[in-house]
Amino acid sequence: MNLWELPFFVSPLDQQALQYKGSSSASGDIQQGVLNAGQAEFPVIDGFPNFVPTHNLSDKTKSVVAFYDDRSETYDQYLHLTFHTHGEDENKVRNGLIDLLELNPDSTVLEVAAGSGRDSEIIAGRLGAKGKLFLQDISSGMLNKARERLQGCTIPVSYALADACALPYADNSVDCVYSFGGLGEFPDIRSALAEMVRVCKPGGKIVVGDESIPVWLRNTEFAKILSTTNPQFMAPLPLEQMPVEARQVCVRWIIGGVFYLIDFRVGNGAPEGNFDYPIPGPRGGTLRSRYLGQLEGVTPEAKELAHKARGKRGMSMHAWLEEAVRKAAADDLK
Ligand SMILES: C[S@@+](CC[C@H](N)C(=O)[O-])C[C@H]1O[C@@H](n2cnc3c(N)ncnc32)[C@H](O)[C@@H]1O
Known part of the structure; x- marks a missing residue:
C-alpha cells in the first residue's frame, strides 16, 4: 500500500480513522507494517493491508x-x-x-x-x-x-x-x-x-x-x-x-x-413522498392522515351518524372528524 491510501481506509470494526507510524519508501510505499485504530491493529503484509x-x-x-x-x-x-x-x-x-x-x-x-x-x-x-x-x-x-x-x-x-x-x-x-x-x-x-x-x-x-x-x-x-x-x-x-x-x-x-x-x-435513507396533499372525495384527508391519524373504531351506529352528518354538511369524512375531534378535545381540555 501507499501513504496516499491512508485517509480512505478506516477500521472495519468501527470506522475509526487509521494511523501508521512505521517506515515507508521515498514514494510512500509500505510493504510490511501495522495500521492501528485505538487498540485494533491491522497488518500490512507484502504491500496488502489485511x-x-x-x-x-x-x-x-x-x-x-x-x-x-x-x-x-x-x-x-x-x-x-x-x-x-x-x-x-x-x-x-x-x-x-x-x-x-x-x-x-x-x-x-x-x-x-x-x-x-x-x-x-x-x-x-x-x-x-x-x-x-x-x-x-x-x-x-x-x-x-x-x-x-x-x-x-x-x-x-x-x-x-x-x-x-x-x-x-x-x-x-x-x-x-x-x-x-x-x-x-x-x-x-x-x-x-x-x-x-x-x-x-x-x-x-x-x-x-x-x-x-x-x-x-x-x-x-x-x-x-x-x-x-x-x-x-x-x-x-x-x-x-x-x-x-x-x-x-x-x-x-x-x-x-x-x-x-x-x-x-x-439515495439518502428510505425514499420520501409528498404525503400531505388533500385527497378529494367523501373520505378526504391525506395519505399521511390516513396512516398516522387513525384513532379508534366506533360503534356501527356512531359511524352511520357520522356519515349522515358529514353528508349533510357537504364535508369529507376527514374534515368532519378533524373538526368534531378538535371541538370535543378543546371543550374537555378547558
Ligand atoms: C468467482 S470470483 C469473481 C472474481 C471477479 N470479480 C471476476 O468476475 O472474475 C469470486 C471472488 O469473490 C471473492 N470473495 C468471496 N467471498 C468474499 C468475501 N466475503 N469478501 C470479499 N471477497 C470475497 C473470492 O476470493 C473471489 O476472488
Missing part, C-alpha cells in the same frame, strides 16, 4: 478463502468457459457492465471481490491520472493475481484484503461500487450491500451481479444441467437484501440469462 478478521471467520468463509487461494493460479485459464457456454464475448460483456458505472476519468471506484482483476483492468483503462481504483478481496491469492495483472498501470490502484461484509473504507469515500461474481459467497449479502452503500457517495452508482437462474427457468433441463455442476445457479435473487437507499433500481439477467445484474443509484 483487514480480514481471521480469528472470527465462519467455517464456510474459511473454505471460500482456501478455495480461491488454491484456485488463484488456474482461475484465469478456465473462466472464459462461463461466457463460451452461452456464446458470449467476455470482454464485450464485462465492458457493458462497467458502462453502467457511468465512469469519468476522475472517478474514484471501489471493486468488491475483485478476484484476479479481469474487470479491474477494464475499469483502470477508463480512468485518468486523477482517478483512483480500490480493489478488495478476501483471498490474497486472487488479489495477488489482480496486482500482477495491473502491474505497470499508471493510475493510482489500492489493494486491500477484507470481508465484503465489513469494508475498510470511510463513509462516502468513493463515487461508485462494482462487484461481479462474488456475492453468492459473501457471508451476508444484506450487510455487503449496506457496506457498499455506506462507502459510496449519495448519487453514485452501484452495480452487482452473480449467478441466479430466473425462477421461471428453474425446472428446465437447461437449468438442471447448469446447476448440477454449479449449484450457485439456483441461488435466489437477493431482492430482499437490497438496501432502502437503492433508487432507480434495474434488474436484468445476462450471460445466457443465468446471471442477475442489479444496478442502482444511492
Whole structure:
C-alpha cells in the first residue's frame, strides 16, 4: 500500500480513522507494517493491508478463502468457459457492465471481490491520472493475481484484503461500487450491500451481479444441467437484501440469462413522498392522515351518524372528524 491510501481506509470494526507510524519508501510505499485504530491493529503484509478478521471467520468463509487461494493460479485459464457456454464475448460483456458505472476519468471506484482483476483492468483503462481504483478481496491469492495483472498501470490502484461484509473504507469515500461474481459467497449479502452503500457517495452508482437462474427457468433441463455442476445457479435473487437507499433500481439477467445484474443509484435513507396533499372525495384527508391519524373504531351506529352528518354538511369524512375531534378535545381540555 501507499501513504496516499491512508485517509480512505478506516477500521472495519468501527470506522475509526487509521494511523501508521512505521517506515515507508521515498514514494510512500509500505510493504510490511501495522495500521492501528485505538487498540485494533491491522497488518500490512507484502504491500496488502489485511483487514480480514481471521480469528472470527465462519467455517464456510474459511473454505471460500482456501478455495480461491488454491484456485488463484488456474482461475484465469478456465473462466472464459462461463461466457463460451452461452456464446458470449467476455470482454464485450464485462465492458457493458462497467458502462453502467457511468465512469469519468476522475472517478474514484471501489471493486468488491475483485478476484484476479479481469474487470479491474477494464475499469483502470477508463480512468485518468486523477482517478483512483480500490480493489478488495478476501483471498490474497486472487488479489495477488489482480496486482500482477495491473502491474505497470499508471493510475493510482489500492489493494486491500477484507470481508465484503465489513469494508475498510470511510463513509462516502468513493463515487461508485462494482462487484461481479462474488456475492453468492459473501457471508451476508444484506450487510455487503449496506457496506457498499455506506462507502459510496449519495448519487453514485452501484452495480452487482452473480449467478441466479430466473425462477421461471428453474425446472428446465437447461437449468438442471447448469446447476448440477454449479449449484450457485439456483441461488435466489437477493431482492430482499437490497438496501432502502437503492433508487432507480434495474434488474436484468445476462450471460445466457443465468446471471442477475442489479444496478442502482444511492439515495439518502428510505425514499420520501409528498404525503400531505388533500385527497378529494367523501373520505378526504391525506395519505399521511390516513396512516398516522387513525384513532379508534366506533360503534356501527356512531359511524352511520357520522356519515349522515358529514353528508349533510357537504364535508369529507376527514374534515368532519378533524373538526368534531378538535371541538370535543378543546371543550374537555378547558
Ligand atoms: C468467482 S470470483 C469473481 C472474481 C471477479 N470479480 C471476476 O468476475 O472474475 C469470486 C471472488 O469473490 C471473492 N470473495 C468471496 N467471498 C468474499 C468475501 N466475503 N469478501 C470479499 N471477497 C470475497 C473470492 O476470493 C473471489 O476472488
